[in-house]
Amino acid sequence: MITQKMKYALKALLVLADEAVKPAPEALTIEAIAKRSDSPKRFLEHILLELRNAQVVTSTRGRAGGYSLRMAPADISISEMLRLIDGPIAPLACLSRRAYQRCDDCTDEATCRIRKVFAEVFWSYLLIIDSLTLADMLRSGEVADQVIGKM
Amino acid sequence: MITQKMKYALKALLVLADEAVKPAPEALTIEAIAKRSDSPKRFLEHILLELRNAQVVTSTRGRAGGYSLRMAPADISISEMLRLIDGPIAPLACLSRRAYQRCDDCTDEATCRIRKVFAEVFWSYLLIIDSLTLADMLRSGEVADQVIGKM
């Protein structure tokens, strides 16, 4: 399950992306983003700060300040946002490349049957999620419609 | 990330499965399973109880009592175990069939862009994980080896 924080982050990014495609895009204040995304303002503040530190959005201070996208939606990877906000996406720490951690009790990683089976799953999962960007969320998503229909 | 509890559950199931294929399988006590799987005994107790209530394992009380697999490894689905121990595996509650919950702030599920993109990912993910069973973990896992090699 993705966290509420991640939902707020994605909603905020969608608000910023929607603004970015307008003829005369303006920087949006935290307050405005909070309102449009229906997120708690003071919480969103922290989220936007993280996105800013990750170079995903830019901010300008003072009067008429606010936030706007820094990267093109097609360059904002969903999996990167997940890693940034929710932490590692690997099912096991010992399968994460960036947040690798050996299991305390692990005697032999190479033969661990739990690791093996989840490596298999994770590999396929990464292939999919690593290919998704904010741009895919902006499109109306015909594929997703079909998927939901099947479920 | 799967929880520590789920790791213990899988380890315990592997211990029970390894016992089940022996020429003269015996019921294993919680203590024995805890030792072989390197899990905290009193915690494992609750996990085994859940597995028992889910008809995955059987238990016999009293002297010479203990636990053993009730289902064949090929019939023990990894994703079902995940659902049992860790809860819903859908990335969003509104995408879970068994633990469906509408988002508090959701105005229109059909057009929610977050839901759509994760539905797409989840659909593919389910396809993979739903096909895996404990039997796949028992096999040495040549496919997984290749996967890990690529990572």
Add this chain to the structure above:
DNA sequence: TAAATGTCTATAGTTTTTATCGTGTATAAA
């Protein structure tokens, strides 16, 4: 300089995770 706005650190309530403990119940052997 005043008003608007972002920055940053601290704090705190709630929930989830990860256990542990005590006691009760069932079984089989002595």
Add this chain to the structure above:
DNA sequence: TTTATACACGATAAAAACTATAGACATTTA
């Protein structure tokens, strides 16, 4: 029938993660 062994089940609790909120400060522009 007693006793040893083992599972059953509910209560409790420490630690971590999640979800915020608050206050003080810095920056910009009118």
